[in-house]
Amino acid sequence: MQGFQKFLDSLEVPYQSHTKFQESIEEEGYSIEISENYDKMMELTEEIISNEEGDSEIKNAGITVNLSYGDMVLADVNPNIIYKLSVALGVDEILELVSAIADAVENPDIQPLCKR
Secondary structure, X not given: OHHHHHHHHHOOOOOOOHHHHHHHHXXXXXXXXXXXXXHHHHHHHHHHHXXXXXXXXOOOOEEEEEOOOOOEEEEEOOHHHHHXXXXXXXXXXXXXXXXXXXXXXXXXXXXXXXXX
């Protein structure tokens, strides 16, 4: 947060309530200046992240599994499978699938699906 406050100080933007602050920024034209620099800042952030991580492939991935007795465990899963799942399903759907599998392991039911 200090970096943002220094940025505002460098522009001599006064500290005020959210509403008054927004009004003063719009009156002074600061929002235009900030908007113009937003894309540049996003490109720099992307470049920094890319340099820090390198363009290497993700080697480890996992899915959190909530067990019926309250524990949470992390299942080690191939990153390619996680990627394929995330392309086809939403997060809630993936979690529902994982919960169904965990439930079936914890509470096995040998009856056919048509009899459940």
